[in-house]
Structure formats: structure tokens, C-alpha cells
Amino acid sequence: MDIIVPQVGESIVEAEIGQWFKQDGEQVEKDELLLELETEKINVELNADASGKLSILVQEGETVKIGALIGRIDESAAGAEPAEKTEPAVEETVEEKAEGKQGRPETKQAAVTAEPSEPASDQEQPPMNPAVAKLAAERNIDLSTIKGSGRGGRILVDDLPEAGKQPEPAGKAEPETPQPTESSASETGKKDLQDERVERVPMTQIRKKIASRLLKARQETAMLTTFNEIDMSRVISLRNSHKAAFEKKHGVPLGFMSFFVKACAEALKEFAAVNAQIDGDDILYHHYYDIGVAVGSKRGLVVPVIRDADRLHFDDIEKTIRDFAARADSGKLSLDDLTGGTFTISNGGIYGSVLSTPLLNPPQSAILGMHAIQDRAVVVDGEIAIRPMMNIALSYDHRIIDGKEAVSFLKQIKTYIEDPEQMLLEM
Amino acid sequence: MAEQTFELIVIGAGPGGYVAAIRAAQLGLNVALVEKRASLGGVCLNEGCIPSKALLESSEHFFRARHEFAEHGIEVGEAQLNLGQMMERKQAIIKKLTGGIAGLMKKNKISTFQGEAELQAADRVRIKSDSGETELQGKSILLATGSEAIELPHLPFDGEKIINARDALSLSEVPKRLLVVGGGVIGLEMGSVWSRLGAEVTVVEMLPQILPQSDPQLAQMLQRSLKKQGLAILLETRLESIEQIDEGIQAKLSNEKGEQQLVCDKILVATGRRAQSKGLGLENVGLKTNKQGQLEVDEDFQTEVAGIYAIGDLVPGPMLAHKASDEGVVFAERLVGQKPSINYQHIPAVTYTWPEVASVGRSEAGLKADQIPYQAGKFYFAASGRALCNGTSDGFIKVLASPEGGRILGVHIVGPHASELIAEATTVISFGGSVQDLAVTSHAHPTLAEALKEAALAAAGEAIHG
Numbered sequence: 001m002d003i004i005v006p007q008v009g010e011s012i013v014e015a016e017i018g019q020w021f022k023q024d025g026e027q028v029e030k031d032e033l034l035l036e037l038e039t040e041k042i043n044v045e046l047n048a049d050a051s052g053k054l055s056i057l058v059q060e061g062e063t064v065k066i067g068a069l070i071g072r073i074d075e076s077a078a079g080a081e082p083a084e085k086t087e088p089a090v091e092e093t094v095e096e097k098a099e100g101k102q103g104r105p106e107t108k109q110a111a112v113t114a115e116p117s118e119p120a121s122d123q124e125q126p127p128m129n130p131a132v133a134k135l136a137a138e139r140n141i142d143l144s145t146i147k148g149s150g151r152g153g154r155i156l157v158d159d160l161p162e163a164g165k166q167p168e169p170a171g172k173a174e175p176e177t178p179q180p181t182e183s184s185a186s187e188t189g190k191k192d193l194q195d196e197r198v199e200r201v202p203m204t205q206i207r208k209k210i211a212s213r214l215l216k217a218r219q220e221t222a223m224l225t226t227f228n229e230i231d232m233s234r235v236i237s238l239r240n241s242h243k244a245a246f247e248k249k250h251g252v253p254l255g256f257m258s259f260f261v262k263a264c265a266e267a268l269k270e271f272a273a274v275n276a277q278i279d280g281d282d283i284l285y286h287h288y289y290d291i292g293v294a295v296g297s298k299r300g301l302v303v304p305v306i307r308d309a310d311r312l313h314f315d316d317i318e319k320t321i322r323d324f325a326a327r328a329d330s331g332k333l334s335l336d337d338l339t340g341g342t343f344t345i346s347n348g349g350i351y352g353s354v355l356s357t358p359l360l361n362p363p364q365s366a367i368l369g370m371h372a373i374q375d376r377a378v379v380v381d382g383e384i385a386i387r388p389m390m391n392i393a394l395s396y397d398h399r400i401i402d403g404k405e406a407v408s409f410l411k412q413i414k415t416y417i418e419d420p421e422q423m424l425l426e427m
Numbered sequence: 428m429a430e431q432t433f434e435l436i437v438i439g440a441g442p443g444g445y446v447a448a449i450r451a452a453q454l455g456l457n458v459a460l461v462e463k464r465a466s467l468g469g470v471c472l473n474e475g476c477i478p479s480k481a482l483l484e485s486s487e488h489f490f491r492a493r494h495e496f497a498e499h500g501i502e503v504g505e506a507q508l509n510l511g512q513m514m515e516r517k518q519a520i521i522k523k524l525t526g527g528i529a530g531l532m533k534k535n536k537i538s539t540f541q542g543e544a545e546l547q548a549a550d551r552v553r554i555k556s557d558s559g560e561t562e563l564q565g566k567s568i569l570l571a572t573g574s575e576a577i578e579l580p581h582l583p584f585d586g587e588k589i590i591n592a593r594d595a596l597s598l599s600e601v602p603k604r605l606l607v608v609g610g611g612v613i614g615l616e617m618g619s620v621w622s623r624l625g626a627e628v629t630v631v632e633m634l635p636q637i638l639p640q641s642d643p644q645l646a647q648m649l650q651r652s653l654k655k656q657g658l659a660i661l662l663e664t665r666l667e668s669i670e671q672i673d674e675g676i677q678a679k680l681s682n683e684k685g686e687q688q689l690v691c692d693k694i695l696v697a698t699g700r701r702a703q704s705k706g707l708g709l710e711n712v713g714l715k716t717n718k719q720g721q722l723e724v725d726e727d728f729q730t731e732v733a734g735i736y737a738i739g740d741l742v743p744g745p746m747l748a749h750k751a752s753d754e755g756v757v758f759a760e761r762l763v764g765q766k767p768s769i770n771y772q773h774i775p776a777v778t779y780t781w782p783e784v785a786s787v788g789r790s791e792a793g794l795k796a797d798q799i800p801y802q803a804g805k806f807y808f809a810a811s812g813r814a815l816c817n818g819t820s821d822g823f824i825k826v827l828a829s830p831e832g833g834r835i836l837g838v839h840i841v842g843p844h845a846s847e848l849i850a851e852a853t854t855v856i857s858f859g860g861s862v863q864d865l866a867v868t869s870h871a872h873p874t875l876a877e878a879l880k881e882a883a884l885a886a887a888g889e890a891i892h893g
């Protein structure tokens with residue numbers, strides 16, 4: 001049974017092995033906690049999928065790609081005698097040696113050596129040339145996938161796959177001997193010395209992945225965006241008049257997000273295609289409403305998913321969002337929190353955007369974009385009035401959502417927010 | 428007030444700071460280097476590694492001329508000391524090297540500023556000098572202000588009678604009786620210099636072993652050698668107080684057995700060094716040091732304040748020049764997105780006494796504590812042909828290797844040229860090499876380096892000459 005780094009969420013391509021909770025060679029039970037993975041945005045705990053003897057292939061602190069092999073569980077060893085890397089044996093060995101004699105390993109120790117597990121006496125990585133670690137980190141190479149051609153399988157610089165667009169001449173790191181500025185600067189491609197006004201910086205691995213995902217979302221869907229605007233005055237006054245009471249009763253402040261989540265859940269019920277997704281030649285209609293909401297955190301923007309949003313009360317929604325935000329800050333969001341939404345709300349308003357087209361989050365078929373609220377002059381009952389207005393946008397996959405549906409869905413959101421009573425009374 | 432803008436401002440031109448500045452400039456950054464001293468190179472070049480090694484070499488020649496030439500059949504009569512010339516030679520070396528660094532700064536188009544730097548904000552530094560004040564703006568700021576000698580509360584430095592290592596590198600005459608407080612690297616090196624030049628040297632150390640960080644077997648071996656050379660070493664002894672008397676300074680020493688008086692002319696206090704950040708304006712950016720006065724940093728060497736970094740003696744880890752430089756390089760490369768890292772287990776540490784002491788990798792005590800099985804192999808220089816030819820056969824090499832794969836975990840050397848021999852050991856360890864790797868590597872004969880191979884073979888129980 002292989003232990004593989006799971007898909008952790010959108011735009012995350014690598015993770016760091018935070019901590020192994022089990023030792024190499026230790027007997028583990030199914031569902032026991034094996035390790036914690038750390039990513040840019042969340043920490044994920046991995047449990048054993050089977051019982052057996054654990055061999056750890058990638059050590060703590062190493063960075064690994066999604067899908068990389070980081071360990072194995074030998075199921076044939078399940079229930080077998082626990083691996084005897086126990087303390088007494090080790091101690092005895094040490095004492096023998098400590099007596100100073102250079103005697104060869106004796107029987108007791110041979111027993112340890114005969115253990116089928118790999119020698120892990122020094123808890124370091126398998127031997128490799130020192131430059132390999134640096135190059136592998138820069139080229140994002142998972143060393144466990146590399147076959148070393150050096151003595152005893154040692155990984156040499158030449159064993160590493162060529163770096164695509166990140167020229168980093170092997171073995172050039174000789175910091176002590178100052179090198180001519182020009183050659184080394186252009187070698188690393190960090191700066192174009194010809195033109196001091198331009199800086200050339202290679203894209204990080206994550207940026208590249210985001211770039212290709214975004215491009216894919218554009219290329220592989222038939223995305224269109226429709227816009228509308230909302231007069232926020234009713235919601236604002238509703239919120240203002242109930243704010244204090246709401247907070248007192250539920251212990252969370254009342255925000256606008258819960259109105260939008262609620263409005264979307266209701267509207268999605270009416271426009272099934274917006275909550276659907278394409279799967280091959282089929283369309284999957286979801287009869288549940290799991291809505292992803294963008295949450296700003298210390299670690300960046302994450303999009304955790306509110307489950308069954310239609311069945312939640314306002315306070316539940318607010319509490320869920322708060323809880324997400326707190327856990328996002330501390331890196332405690334789980335993989336489950338981030339996956340499997342059927343629809344997404346993004347809020348460019350956080351950054352002050354007044355109008356933008358949100359990008360689909362495949363395989364979802366639609367995404368609502370909220371924006372900043374601005375006082376604008378609008379015509380109400382034939383008169384010019386100042387109203388707090390918000391532009392909203394719905395990007396949708398035209399392959400399964402018709403223009404009429406999309407426009408109507410967005411109009412429904414507008415209606416619900418402008419006239420919240422209607423939504424609350426479920427009319 | 429003129430304000431210039433840089434991508435990186437480095438404060439402190441020691442082996443940490445100046446190396447970081449060069450590497451960053453090589454990588455295309457626009458770099459400023461601020462140093463309050465008149466010359467570049469920090470403690471290491473001006474009052475540390477370099478001058479101490481110059482004097483150690485000179486004093487060793489003197490010692491040999493007096494005590495060993497005759498055995499080689501060389502009669503030179505009574506060797507005479509010209510201390511002034513010895514100091515001038517040392518000074519010339521410092522001048523040459525610090526001047527060389529200034530040249531490197533020019534070559535790499537690094538703007539150097541002389542003056543004391545104080546942080547104003549996370550991206551702003553004020554420099555005060557005799558010629559006025561100026562402010563620099565920097566996208567990133569690297570603090571590399573190093574360390575200073577720790578003063579004992581009851582023995583403040585006066586530069587005359589109570590001296591620190593800096594003073595001990597520039598004495599104008601050989602003290603008759605020198606008391607060294609602290610049996611660490613600096614105390615033993617400086618004590619050796621003045622002992623060889625004729626001083627009566629006594630070293631007091633509070634702990635039960637000299638070089639407390641080292642392998643006890645190495646420390647004992649060194650202690651025996653130093654004793655033979657004439658140094659008195661008092662372990663588990665502390666200096667309680669001093670009193671000025673007619674014949675000099677009377678020092679009251681105490682140990683388990685009781686008290687003891689010792690009269691000397693100078694006291695060198697070498698009890699350690701402390702990270703130095705006074706006047707740097709840490710409080711202006713909300714940075715705090717830890718209990719040891721150091722700044723804590725992450726793997727990019729970034730402090731708690733984004734954009735402010737720190738390396739060298741100012742941050743935790745061994746206070747060594749090459750550690751500071753290694754950190755400087757890694758800092759600069761990580762700043763531009765490269766991904767090097769430092770394995771602190773693979774940083775060698777050397778004491779330049781006679782014999783020299785050098786270690787890299789794990790210690791026996793550490794392996795025992797972590798319950799990691801290992802085998803130790805030893806080879807004595809007394810069995811090395813080259814060492815016998817050289818007349819320098821004190822000492823041994825100890826190799827610690829894993830019993831299973833033979834991977835070399837640690838190498839500890841006390842002996843001639845240990846400082847150079849440790850380089851091969853460091854290379855092997857950082858390549859993850861094993862006893863077998865050394866066994867199949869040809870070593871020229873006769874060399875001291877053969878001893879490393881023999882010690883490695885001994886660890887596998889296969890020594891040829893052991």
C-alpha cells in the first residue's frame with residue numbers, strides 16, 4: 001500500500017512533510033494518524049489506509065509534490081511481530097561500541113541488521129551529492145522518484161532531470177570565489193543587465209500551476225459573464241437594525257455574506273443547471289447546495305465550502321464563515337473543507353473592486369462575483385436618489401447554462417437581496 | 428538628508444555581511460554595505476580569526492626554533508624574539524585582506540558606507556558617522572552585526588590588566604605571568620600564543636573539561652599536550668576576585684578543594700561572546716532578541732519583521748566565521764528564489780592550538796543520547812609515517828560510522844593539521860559518504876590524510892595499519 005500525497009486543494013501543487021507521528025519500521029493500524037502535511041494554505045492530516053509496517057520514504061521537512069510517493073505500508077506485515085527497533089537493542093549496541101573497541105557487530109546487533117527494513121540508524125536522507133538537494137528544491141523534483149547512478153544508488157547532479165526554464169548551471173555554486181557579476185547574474189536569469197528597467201524573474205512553481213489552471217478554465221469551458229446591480233439599502237438597514245440583537249443572541253456579528261449565501265442557495269434551487277456540472281457526456285445535477293466562499297486569511301485567500309447552505313440559518317452561516325476564517329489563519333482547514341463545492345461566491349469587494357468577471361472554478365459551472373458597495377446616483381421612482389449600490393457578476397459555462405437562465409438567476413439574486421423579506425419568507 | 432534606495436542593505440561587514448553582499452550583487456541586486464569600523468572584514472579579519480592565526484603561526488615557529496630545531500640537527504643558538512616585527516607582520520596581513528575586501532566591494536559595485544547604522548523602519552536605515560548623517564531606503568535589510576566579548580561583572584576590561592581577545596592580539600610586550608579565564612577556543616589559542624612566546628600561562632576553566640563543546644577524549648589529549656608545552660590548566664576552578672598587590676595582580680581562585688592565590692600580570696577574560704545589537708534600533712521596528720541576545724530567524728533568515736533578515740554571530744548557532752559566510756550565501760540565494768539550505772551538522776569547528784582540534788558531524792555523546800547505534804574507529808598519528816617524519820605525532824583521528832551501511836556520522840581529530848584534515852571529512856559527510864567510500868579512495872603516501880582512511884577502516888574493523 002503506497003502512501004501518496006493527496007490532492008489538497010486548488011492551486012496547491014506541493015506540500016511539506018510536517019511531522020511523521022510514526023517511526024520508520026513501526027507497526028501501524030488502519031486509520032491511525034500517520035503524518036501531517038503542511039501546504040501554503042492548510043495543514044492536512046493523513047491516516048493509514050491499511051494496517052501493516054510503515055516505511056518512511058520522505059523525511060520531515062522535505063517538500064513533495066502532490067501525488068508523490070512518501071511512504072509504504074507493508075500489509076503482509078500486518079499483525080506480525082512488531083519491528084524490533086526497540087530501545088534496548090540499540091542501547092546495547094551503543095554500549096558495546098562505547099567501550100571503545102572496534103569489534104565487529106555481534107550477534108545482537110546482527111539481529112537488528114537482519115531486519116528487512118532499511119537501515120535508518122542515522123535519520124538522514126539517503127546519501128546524495130550536496131548540490132542535489134539544492135537543485136531538486138529549485139526544480140521541484142521529488143527525489144524519491146529519482147534513481148541514483150552513484151555508488152550505492154547515490155543521486156548525482158547528472159541524475160536530475162533538466163530544469164525547464166530555470167537555468168541553474170550544475171555545480172556552479174562557488175560563493176567563495178567571486179565571479180564576474182555579469183555572467184553569474186545572467187546565468188541565474190534573475191536580471192537583464194542589458195536593460196536595468198526590466199526585471200526577469202522565473203515564475204514560482206505555484207504561480208505556474210495557477211496560471212495553467214486559469215488558462216484551462218478559460219480554454220475548456222464556454223465561459224460568459226452577465227452583470228447586474230443591487231441596491232443594498234434594504235439589506236443595510238435590515239442589518240443595522242438587527243445587528244446588535246443578532247450578535248447578542250448568536251454571538252457572531254451579522255454580515256452581508258450570509259444574505260448572499262442564502263440568496264444563492266434559494267436561487268440555485270430554482271435554476272438547477274447553475275448548480276450542475278458536466279461529467280463526460282452527462283450532466284450531473286446536484287440536489288444539495290454546497291457553496292464555496294472566499295475567505296481572506298493571513299495565509300492568503302482560501303475558498304472553503306459551506307455544506308447544505310440551503311438548510312442553514314443566518315447565524316449558522318456566519319458562524320461557519322468565522323470558523324473557516326479562524327482555521328484558515330491557523331492553517332487548520334482540512335482537505336474536506338476545501339473540496340467538493342457545487343457553486344462559488346467570490347468577493348472582489350474585499351479588495352475594492354467595483355466590477356470584474358469572476359473565473360469559473362471547474363468542474364463547477366457558475367460563480368457569483370460580489371463587489372464593493374458604492375454610493376451612486378440612481379433613478380428611483382422618476383427621481384435621482386443616492387443609493388448604496390453593488391455590482392454583481394455571474395460567470396457561467398454556456399455549455400450547460402443558457403443565457404436566459406444565467407440572467408434570470410442573477411436577477412433572482414438581485415431580487416432577494418433588494419427585498420430580503422421575500423427570501424426570508426421563502427416566497 | 429540625502430536618501431538613496433537599494434534592493435538590499437547589509438549592516439555589518441564581517442564574514443557574514445560582506446559575503447552576503449557579494450553574493451547578492453552577483454545575483455543582480457543593488458546592494459549597500461554599512462560598517463562602523465574603518466576597515467571591512469568584521470571581527471574575523473580585524474581582531475579574530477586572521478590576526479590570531481598569524482600570531483599562532485609566528486609563535487609556533489619561535490617555539491620550534493627554541494625547542495625542536497636541535498632535534499632536527501639545526502643549531503641556531505638562542506632564538507631571539509622581535510615582537511614588534513611579529514605584530515607588524517600580523518598587521519600587514521590584516522591590511523592586505525581587509526583591503527582585498529574593499530576591492531571586492533568595488534568590483535561587485537556594492538556601495539559601502541562607513542558609519543553606525545540604526546534601523547528607522549523596516550525599510551529604512553540611518554547612518555551616523557563623523558561626517559554627518561544619511562538615510563538609506565532598502566527593500567530588504569540584512570543585519571550581520573556579529574558579537575562582542577562578554578565582560579565579567581567583577582572584572583571590567585581596562586585594556587591594560589584585564590584584557591579581552593582583541594587586546595591580547597596586540598600586546599606590546601610578553602607578559603611575565605598571564606592568567607586566562609576560560610578554557611574555550613579563544614582562551615586556549617591566545618594562551619598558547621603567549622606561552623610559546625615566553626609567558627607563564629595559567630588557564631582556569633569552570634567546567635570539568637577544556638573545550639567544553641568537544642569530544643572529551645580530544646580535550647584530554649589536547650590538555651596533556653598543552654601541559655607538556657608549559658601551560659598550567661586548572662579545571663573546575665573559578666576566579667573569585669582580584670586584588671592589586673605590589674608584585675602584580677593577586678587572583679583568588681576557588682575549586683571544590685578550597686581556595687588558592689595566584690599572582691599574575693595580566694588577566695585575559697575569554698569566557699565567551701554575546702550577540703551584538705546595541706544601538707541598532709531594533710526597538711524602532713519592534714524586533715526583540717531572545718534571552719541570549721540573538722535574533723531568531725526562519726529558514727530564509729528572516730526575522731519576525733518581514734523584510735528584515737539576520738545572520739552570523741547575531742543569530743543562534745556556532746559563532747564561527749564560515750558559518751556566518753555560509754549563511755550569508757544561503758540568505759542571498761534564497762532572497763532571489765534559489766533553494767539552498769545549510770546542514771548545521773556539517774559545519775566543521777576547529778581549535779588552532781598545538782595539536783589542533785577539529786570536528787564535524789555527530790559527537791559520540793550526541794549519538795548515545797539519541798540512541799543511534801554507531802561504531803567508532805581510531806587511528807593514532809604515532810602510527811603515521813608522515814607524522815613521524817614531521818616530528819608531530821601527538822593525537823589521533825576518530826571516525827564514527829553507522830554499523831549497518833557504514834555511513835560516516837562524525838569525525839573528530841586532535842593532531843597536526845587537523846584544521847586541514849577536517850576538510851576531507853566534511854566533504855565525505857556532506858556527500859553522505861561511508862567508510863567504504865573512503866576505503867576505495869586513494870590517499871597519497873605518505874600523508875597525514877591517510878590517517879583518516881585508516882580510522883575509517885578501523886570503524887569497519889578493517890584497519891590495515893591499526
Ligand SMILES: Cc1cc2nc3c(=O)[nH]c(=O)nc-3n(C[C@H](O)[C@H](O)[C@H](O)COP(=O)(O)OP(=O)(O)OC[C@H]3O[C@@H](n4cnc5c(N)ncnc54)[C@H](O)[C@@H]3O)c2cc1C
Nearest residue numbers: 439441442443463469470475476544573739740746747748
Ligand atoms: C580572537 C578570535 C578568534 C576567532 N577565530 C576564529 C576562527 O579561527 N575561525 C572561525 O570560524 N571563527 C573565529 N572567530 C569567530 C569569528 O570571528 C566570528 O564568528 C565571525 O566574525 C562572525 O561574523 P559576523 O559576520 O557574524 O560578525 P562580525 O565579524 O562580528 O562582524 C560584525 C560587524 O558589524 C559591525 N557592526 C556592528 N554593529 C553595527 C552597526 N550598528 N552599524 C554598522 N556596523 C556595525 C561591526 O563593527 C563588525 O565589523 C574568532 C573570534 C575571535 C574573537
